[in-house]
Amino acid sequence: xxxxxxxxxxxxxxxxxxxxxxxxxxxxxxxxxxxxxxxxxxxxxxxxxxxxxxxxxxxxxxxxxxxxxxxxxxxxxxxxxxxxxxxxxxxxxxxxxxxxxxxxxxxxxxxxxxxxxxxxxxxxxxxxxxxxxxxxxxxxxxxxxxxxxxxxxxxxxxxxxxxxxxxxxxxxxxxxxxxxxxxxxxxxxxxxxxxxxxxxxxxxxxxxxxxxxxxxxxxxxxxxxxxxxxxxxxxxxxxxxxxxxxxxxxxxxxxxxxxxxxxxxxxxxxxxxxxxxxxxxxxxxxxxxxxxxxxxxxxxxxx
Numbered sequence: 001x002x003x004x005x006x007x008x009x010x011x012x013x014x015x016x017x018x019x020x021x022x023x024x025x026x027x028x029x030x031x032x033x034x035x036x037x038x039x040x041x042x043x044x045x046x047x048x049x050x051x052x053x054x055x056x057x058x059x060x061x062x063x064x065x066x067x068x069x070x071x072x073x074x075x076x077x078x079x080x081x082x083x084x085x086x087x088x089x090x091x092x093x094x095x096x097x098x099x100x101x102x103x104x105x106x107x108x109x110x111x112x113x114x115x116x117x118x119x120x121x122x123x124x125x126x127x128x129x130x131x132x133x134x135x136x137x138x139x140x141x142x143x144x145x146x147x148x149x150x151x152x153x154x155x156x157x158x159x160x161x162x163x164x165x166x167x168x169x170x171x172x173x174x175x176x177x178x179x180x181x182x183x184x185x186x187x188x189x190x191x192x193x194x195x196x197x198x199x200x201x202x203x204x205x206x207x208x209x210x211x212x213x214x215x216x217x218x219x220x221x222x223x224x225x226x227x228x229x230x231x232x233x234x235x236x237x238x239x240x241x242x243x244x245x246x247x248x249x250x251x252x253x254x255x256x257x258x259x260x261x262x263x264x265x266x267x268x269x270x271x272x273x274x275x276x277x278x279x280x281x282x283x284x285x286x287x288x289x290x291x292x293x294x295x296x297x298x299x300x301x302x303x
Contacts, residue, residue: 165204165278169193173229175271177212180224182232190229193277194237205239206276207246214251223248225273 171193173186182190197203209226211218226246233239 165280167276168203168279169277171275171277173225173273173275175225175273177270178221179271180221180228182228186229187232190232190275191237193275194233194239197237197239197277200279203243203277203279205233205244206274206278207244208274208276209246209248210252210272210274211248211250212270216250219248219250221271222250222273225271229273229275 171189173182173189207226207229209222209224209229211221211225213221223246226248230241230244230246233244234241
């Protein structure tokens with residue numbers, strides 16, 4: 001009986017000792033913790049918060065007093081362990097949240113940077129395209145100005161020589177004495193000269209009649225022969241009358257040709273009509289104008 005009582009007392013003592021040791025360690029830890037906290041606050045105020053971490057809080061400090069059992073308490077309860085590890089979990093959660101916020105800010109900054117780079121690239125490409133268009137328009141303007149300058153020089157030259165007619169071809173029609181009717185050979189010669197004139201401009205035809213005889217009779221005869229030539233050209237080839245200049249020369253002496261400067265002027269024997277085709281530069285101006293107009297239209301189309 002006594003043995004059982006002693007054994008029960010020993011067992012109760014063994015069970016009570018860990019509880020007393022835990023209470024002593026907690027009280028011992030609370031006092032040094034309070035003392036260390038006050039000391040830390042004083043030191044932190046003196047050093048102007050030099051030990052503040054990334055979360056804005058001071059680093060966790062190890063307990064100054066380790067208790068009766070040291071770092072490892074074999075009889076520590078669950079609440080005691082949770083109370084000791086709660087500051088660490090809170091600090092870890094704060095670090096995770098801070099890391100997440102930093103990652104989000106980095107992504108936002110990178111996204112804005114990419115948008116800015118893309119916008120700058122688009123603006124640069126647009127500026128390059130505008131520069132290319134401006135260069136093309138400048139080249140077109142320069143070409144147009146050059147063409148206008150060339151045409152102006154041509155017009156000035158043509159206007160300066162508008163009343164200067166140069167002989168092109170010359171045809172001679174002979175008549176028998178007292179005859180004013182055109183022969184077959186005469187008509188063929190006139191056809192050969194007048195056919196190409198239907199689509200031409202800037203020309204005149206000079207018709208001079210010569211006849212044998214004297215005085216007014218010779219002039220009237222040469223006038224009739226020249227009129228027969230003019231009538232044929234107007235009726236058969238539709239040459240405007242205002243382009244034909246008719247003169248009855250009568251028995252006037254025929255001038256020497258340019259190649260025969262030594263011979264003297266001769267008087268005509270029989271009837272004779274000289275038809276001279278003379279041109280100026282109006283036809284050349286019309287050709288240049290019709291050729292330059294399509295090129296200007298082609299330059300205006302790509303606008």
